[in-house]
Amino acid sequence: MEKIYCQAILPLDSTIQDVISNLDKVAIKIVLIVNESGVLEGTISDGDIRRGLLRGLGLKSHIDSIIHRNPIVVPPEMARETVMKLMVANKIQQIPVVNEQNHVVGLHLWDEITIPAVRHNLMVIMAGGMGTRLRPHTENCPKPMLPVAGKPMLEHIIERAKSEGFSSFVLAIHYLGQMIEDYFGNGEQMGVRIDYLREQFPLGTAGALGLLNLRPKTPFLVTNGDVLTDIRYGELLDFHIRNSAAATMAVRAHEWQHPFGVVQTKGIDIVGFQEKPVHRSHINAGVYALNPEALSLLESNEHCDMPALFERLQAQTKRIAAYPIHEPWLDVGRPDDLKQASTAVENN
Template sequence: MKNSEQFWKKSVLKFNSSIQEAISNLNNSGLKIVLVVNHKDEFIGTISDGDIRRGLLANLNINDSIKKIINYEALVVPPEFDKKSALKLMELNQIFQVPIINNKKNIVGLFLRHSITIENERNNIMVIMAGGIGKRLLPHTENCPKPMLEVSGKPILEHIIERAKSEGFLNFIISINYLGEMIESYFGNGKKLGVNINYIREKKPLGTAGALSLLNLKTKEPFIVSNGDVITDISYAELLDFHSKNNSIATMAVNLYEWQNPYGVVRLDGVDIRGFEEKPINRTHINAGVYALSNSALSFLEKDCHCDMPKLFEQLMESSQKVIAYPMHEPWLDVGRSADLNKANKKI
């Protein structure tokens, strides 16, 4: 552990900060934990991805104080704690970070589980939907499938695979249709990336879920599905764990979208004016294009028939199956238009 470098300092946040500031802290530090201190720089608790998600599910606003989502009973260890003991503690409690706190309640370090152990391989499969035409990205997609458009020197699809591989995913299935031979020629069996890749070859466009009807999975383990044009820092492993922990048949990652009305809003009751609101901000959750599905969800699909993912979720709900949302706050971009492609190349 690199205590001498005090890398953990970028994850420290003051007690009077907002949830939005906690989200920014998590995204900027990359440590997946916020270390909260008071005005005396004394440690008082932690905030994780899960704490923020639970807050958002409880209808907290991102501008609300972090005080309601802090884990005030976070596990901590003293400076004399060694790596082996810290690893055992984290494994027993199924956590990935543990702060090191001295007798003056000051933070002096942070143990990170992934820096002590190599990420375990996951047997779960990841399916990537890469068969779309990408009409909104013409002329870029005239001779190139959308997932093969380059962002910072390599295809969007390669970014997705490398991100998943870093979390232990090694087995991929890519659904291809439009100019699919270019994808298959570039990635082959995945050997050059150190992963295993198989393909679903759609004879006709089947939508964002229809191609799943062609899967012949030999495992009953849940799996990840991602659109082939989504670049995100979401943790696929945490999404999958969240799905399994909640005994869901289908879990949809959702992203908070904010839109500010450019006009002052008048609240009416019939013709009576009841109030005014100047340029209000509207907040809603949108489909992020990343999902975790249980094997049993496949039985709700008609083989080789077009179906988009929202339709599959509707069918599952109509059958009283448990479907849930996974609120995400990580950086996310759906590369669906030329402006999105330009934005991705500037950010990554």
């Protein structure tokens, strides 16, 4: 089936009548004008037509004088959220997507971009941890069920993913797992589907994936059940697919300042000084996108943490990618984190 934007492309030698007919037929309030080489020359909207007619142009007039030259365009890899901000800032409802040759390869429409895309991809949430550092809070409650602003952390994660179009979830449970099952059931009350992986003993942040009975046929997401973040799960998935990675890890920049001046030496000779240097690195943010092929490197009931799975993929020369995040992120591991998470959610 021809994509809608393809129907809205007209050649440079079109008339105003051609544009009006296209606007009526395609009904997306914009026409994309390209030259003989397929390069985008500009756009024409209903408003451009009306202004031209007011200036005395007729239906058989050439469109050259009403083309909006140098329109705002975006590359295919630009994130949905950024496109929305561009639309709001420039008070426009359509933005063409062009490649490096300035050929039209897509079209963002406000009415579509504000509706979350339906994501049939699976999301696995690791919710089996003991939460030792959060005791006594976790003595009678699994860590992902601890309340943040009146709702369990796990519910916040599922609701956020649902708002982005995800509807199929698998929860890996172990410690006090029955409490999680009793609360969420099959997900019907939240309007999603929830299945469970029941660990007989802790399998690590990747090991529980080896219990999946049906291997996903498309890339899927994995997140720790104690990570609260404003990351766009769908954009992580799109990044993963676009970069042809076997596995992608969300990473967050971390800075640490040495408390002392550092003396650089070579043998007994001093070769330099650094006054309280700042060390910059990336830390694992606990959210991942994986291709189904990654599951073949896991054995059922084998303990495996996610970094080890990434190393196995790397050993097979598979591409493993880092997805840098700048969004608010919190790994809820200590009582202070729990308070901070509640404050952040309430103020959001």
